[in-house]
Amino acid sequence: MLSVIAVHPPVGRRERNRQETRQRIADAAARLAVDGGHVGITVDDIVAAAGVGRATFFRHFESKELAVATGLSGAGAFVMVDLIRQADDALDAVGAIRWAYAQLGVDFEALRSMFAEQALLCRWSPAMVAWTLHLYVDWEIGIGEAVASRLPGLRPGDPRPRMIGAMTMAAARLAVDEWVAGDCTGDLPALMQRYLGVIEVPAHLPTHT
Amino acid sequence: MLSVIAVHPPVGRRERNRQETRQRIADAAARLAVDGGHVGITVDDIVAAAGVGRATFFRHFESKELAVATGLSGAGAFVMVDLIRQADDALDAVGAIRWAYAQLGVDFEALRSMFAEQALLCRWSPAMVAWTLHLYVDWEIGIGEAVASRLPGLRPGDPRPRMIGAMTMAAARLAVDEWVAGDCTGDLPALMQRYLGVIEVPAHLPTHT
DNA sequence: AGAAAAGTGAGACTTAGTATCATGTTGTCC
DNA sequence: GGACAACATGATACTAAGTCTCACTTTTCT
Numbered sequence: 001m002l003s004v005i006a007v008h009p010p011v012g013r014r015e016r017n018r019q020e021t022r023q024r025i026a027d028a029a030a031r032l033a034v035d036g037g038h039v040g041i042t043v044d045d046i047v048a049a050a051g052v053g054r055a056t057f058f059r060h061f062e063s064k065e066l067a068v069a070t071g072l073s074g075a076g077a078f079v080m081v082d083l084i085r086q087a088d089d090a091l092d093a094v095g096a097i098r099w100a101y102a103q104l105g106v107d108f109e110a111l112r113s114m115f116a117e118q119a120l121l122c123r124w125s126p127a128m129v130a131w132t133l134h135l136y137v138d139w140e141i142g143i144g145e146a147v148a149s150r151l152p153g154l155r156p157g158d159p160r161p162r163m164i165g166a167m168t169m170a171a172a173r174l175a176v177d178e179w180v181a182g183d184c185t186g187d188l189p190a191l192m193q194r195y196l197g198v199i200e201v202p203a204h205l206p207t208h209t
Numbered sequence: 210m211l212s213v214i215a216v217h218p219p220v221g222r223r224e225r226n227r228q229e230t231r232q233r234i235a236d237a238a239a240r241l242a243v244d245g246g247h248v249g250i251t252v253d254d255i256v257a258a259a260g261v262g263r264a265t266f267f268r269h270f271e272s273k274e275l276a277v278a279t280g281l282s283g284a285g286a287f288v289m290v291d292l293i294r295q296a297d298d299a300l301d302a303v304g305a306i307r308w309a310y311a312q313l314g315v316d317f318e319a320l321r322s323m324f325a326e327q328a329l330l331c332r333w334s335p336a337m338v339a340w341t342l343h344l345y346v347d348w349e350i351g352i353g354e355a356v357a358s359r360l361p362g363l364r365p366g367d368p369r370p371r372m373i374g375a376m377t378m379a380a381a382r383l384a385v386d387e388w389v390a391g392d393c394t395g396d397l398p399a400l401m402q403r404y405l406g407v408i409e410v411p412a413h414l415p416t417h418t
Numbered sequence: 419a420g421a422a423a424a425g426t427g428a429g430a431c432t433t434a435g436t437a438t439c440a441t442g443t444t445g446t447c448c
Numbered sequence: 449g450g451a452c453a454a455c456a457t458g459a460t461a462c463t464a465a466g467t468c469t470c471a472c473t474t475t476t477c478t
Contacts, residue, residue: 012444012445013443013444013445014443014444014445014454014455014456017443017444017456018455018456021456021457042432042433042434043433043434043435044433052457052458053457053458053459054435054458054459054460055436055437055457055458055459055460056456056457056458058434058435058436059456059457062334062335062336062435063335063336063339063434063435064433064434064435066335066339125271126271126272126275126343127271127272129343129346130272130275130339130340130342130343131339133339133342133343133346134335134338134339134342137338137342157387159383159403159404159406159407160407162383163376163379163380163383163404163407163408164407166375166376166379166382166383167372167375167376167379167408170372170375170376170379171372173375174368174371174372174375178366194368195368195372197368197411198368198369198372198373198410198411199372199376200409200410200411201407201409202406202407202409221475221476222474222475222476223423223424223425223474223475223476226425226474226475227424227425230425230426251463251464251465252464252465252466253464261426261427262426262427262428263427263428263429263466264426264427264428264429264467264468265425265426265427266466267465267466267467268425268426271466272465272466273464273465273466336435
């Protein structure tokens, strides 16, 4: 009678609906931001475009900016985390990250304008910057989990996964900052490798205490 | 006639007044947040306490949260940057940072409750977290400048200073996160060293390109 | 001294964010 | 399979953040 139903993801219809609503809102927010160049986009615009009530918006996102940033980043974050996971097993944690971002360099020209649009919108206002940074924390965690298995001697509470995630996001942020400062005309993948080059992680957890 | 006036800091009275106003606002914001446990503190409260007009508030701070965060961090940031600068010349960049944060460990108990208060307020709401992260960017820059002279082969555009600043702030943030998760009862300086231990920077700029 | 430039205060106004309640939908237990 | 609990939504009203404009004062430069 029971079982047989849910296979792996024990997510019910309720949770699925909820995530779909959240996605609709984020998508609408990002689309409006891109279309309008961000000028004058309001929460009422977003909820109208997403076809949800105003209260629902704030149940899913703590601020307008977070919704826009989430929509802009969209699948991008998941793509990167997946890429890191797919890197050659022989690569260590930082090596896998460098490889993943190098893959982004292949065919970068096709994505240049999209990246530029996203980068500029995320820097449009101080509030956008602040909430984008807030969003990055989630990515830090994701990246940390993605590389954890590559860390020798990993134990519960090991600071390395989170730190590697944070350092990676810092490299990405600073690389894009420099890229934007040069009017998005430079070689972003190369800049990214340049900043990632500063990251070095001890092969083993320093035997402290 | 001219010259002879300003010695080193070419800051005029106007700039000084401006900074004083900004400081008054930040101080009032932090004091109200600490006193009231943050509950229900409004911009009108802050401007009344600071004795400035509402418009002036938003000329100095892009959001209420940024004002509170700035006031809370207050002198702390400057103290750390100064400490890093005062570290023994024999120490390299990361060594100087580790030493500076180790100094914080001396007499930590006297500061424990103050740190706890500040840490909890900065994590009170998602908005506080977001704007605190925004504020951290300034510290990143400050730390980067403070250690730049310790980096061999430094050249314009070198990614190391900013990256070291960002990695340091990441370590601080994650250490405090873990400390707060343990109800602020643990050994924060030790946690800090633990996270800082993950940072390793190549002695020389990787000869890329 | 006088004019340009920049900071401030006051108030009106738009919009973000919160709280409450009624309604529909999903999950669970018999 | 039906009833009930739990949760997601929508609508509305309300508080407070953030913007804008204008009149006024202070600083700076010539």
